[in-house]
Amino acid sequence: MKILEVSDSRTWSGGTQQVLLLCQELSRREEDVTLVTNTESELEKRGVASGLKVKPIRMRQDYDLLAAWKIRDLIIKEKFDLIHAHHPTAHAISLLAAKLSGIPSLIVTRRVIFKMKNNPFSKWKYQSFRINRYVAVCQAVKRLLEDYGVNHGRVEVIPSAVDLLRFNLSQDKETARKRWGILKEDIVVGTVGNNGWFKGYTYLLQAARIVTGKHPRTKFFFCGKGTEQMLIQAEELGLEKNVILSGFRTDIPDILACFDIFVLPSLQEGIATAGIEAMASSLPLIGTQVGGIPDIVSKENGLLVPRGNSQALAEAILKLLENPILAKNLGLAGRKMAEQRFSKEKVASQILELYQDSLNR
Structure with a gap:
C-alpha cells in the first residue's frame, strides 16, 4: 500500500504532532508513506529530521488549483493508493487532487468541533462521494459530521495518539x-x-x-x-x-x-x-x-x-x-x-485497518 499523508499547517500544534507521529509509526512498520507539507512549515522541518519522505508544496487556501495539480501529478507519478488529509485546507486541496487523479481512496481526519459553513462549497467539501472515510477524533466530532450530512457509515472514531516512551514515570x-x-x-x-x-x-x-x-x-x-x-x-x-x-x-x-x-x-x-x-x-x-x-x-x-x-x-x-x-x-x-x-502503536493499527477497509470497498 502506497500512502500519501497531507497537511497544510505551517505552525506546530497538537494536530501536526499527530500527523508526524502517524508517519513515523507507519514508516517504522515499513509502510510506503510520503508526507506532503506546506513549504517552510514546522512539520516539513521535523519530518525531514525524522528521516521521512517529505514533499513540500505551497498550499495557500482551500481549492488551491496549483497545489491540487501538483499533488495530482505526484499521485500519478508515484502510483499512490490512498491519500489522507489532516487539516481543513489540505482536505479541500486533496479532494480536488483525488478528483483529478482518480486515486482509489481519500481519507479525511477532522479534529475540531467548529461548525462548518452552510454554503455549496462547504457542502461539497464535506459531503463529496470522493471521500471514502472520515476519521473523527472523538464522538462529538463524529456527531458534528453526521449532523452536517455525512453518511453515518463513513465516519470512524479514532482518537489522537501519544508516544508513551516520551512521557514516562522516570521524568526528573x-x-x-x-x-x-x-x-x-x-x-x-x-x-x-x-x-x-x-x-x-x-x-x-x-x-x-x-x-x-x-x-x-x-x-x-x-x-x-x-x-x-x-x-x-x-x-x-x-x-x-x-x-x-x-x-x-x-x-x-x-x-x-x-x-x-x-x-x-x-x-x-x-x-x-x-x-x-x-x-x-x-x-x-x-x-x-x-x-x-x-x-x-x-x-x-x-x-x-x-x-x-x-x-x-x-x-x-x-x-x-x-x-x-x-x-x-x-x-x-x-x-x-x-x-x-492512546498509544501511537494502537492508534496507527486502527488507522491502517481503516485504510485497508477503504481500499477493499
Whole structure:
C-alpha cells in the first residue's frame, strides 16, 4: 500500500504532532508513506529530521488549483493508493487532487468541533462521494459530521495518539521544577495549549484566585503560544507571584514533569492531545464537559466540571489538592488508560485497518 499523508499547517500544534507521529509509526512498520507539507512549515522541518519522505508544496487556501495539480501529478507519478488529509485546507486541496487523479481512496481526519459553513462549497467539501472515510477524533466530532450530512457509515472514531516512551514515570521532576524556580513544597496546577478564547484560560485564572486564597503556595503554569500575554490579566487578579507563563515550548515532557494536576478549562475542544500526554505522565485531570474532553476524562482518571465556571474549576482543584491520595490514584489510572487506548502503536493499527477497509470497498 502506497500512502500519501497531507497537511497544510505551517505552525506546530497538537494536530501536526499527530500527523508526524502517524508517519513515523507507519514508516517504522515499513509502510510506503510520503508526507506532503506546506513549504517552510514546522512539520516539513521535523519530518525531514525524522528521516521521512517529505514533499513540500505551497498550499495557500482551500481549492488551491496549483497545489491540487501538483499533488495530482505526484499521485500519478508515484502510483499512490490512498491519500489522507489532516487539516481543513489540505482536505479541500486533496479532494480536488483525488478528483483529478482518480486515486482509489481519500481519507479525511477532522479534529475540531467548529461548525462548518452552510454554503455549496462547504457542502461539497464535506459531503463529496470522493471521500471514502472520515476519521473523527472523538464522538462529538463524529456527531458534528453526521449532523452536517455525512453518511453515518463513513465516519470512524479514532482518537489522537501519544508516544508513551516520551512521557514516562522516570521524568526528573525535581530538576524540571528547579528550571522554573518551583520549590519542593509548591503545588503546581498546569495546562498546555496555545492561548485562545476557546481554551478558557480566563476561567482558570479566576479559579486560581480562589484556590490561592486558601493555598497560597499553589502555582498555576500556563504553557503555550500566547500565554505570556496573560500577564496583565494575572496582575489585575493579584496572581503575578502565583503564575508561570512560559509561552510556546517544545520540551513538553519536562513541562508536564513540573505539574501535580493538569486542567483542561476549554470552552470548546475536539480532543485535547495535551490531556492525553498528561495522562501518559500520570497526572490527574480536571476537564470541562465539552466536545471530546469527556472521551478522555472520566471518574476513573479525573474530574469533569461545567464549562465557563471558575467556581467549579476551583472546587475541583481544591478537591485534588486536599486529597493527594485520590489525585495520585487518578493519575496512575490515567497512565494505564493511555497505555490501553492512546498509544501511537494502537492508534496507527486502527488507522491502517481503516485504510485497508477503504481500499477493499
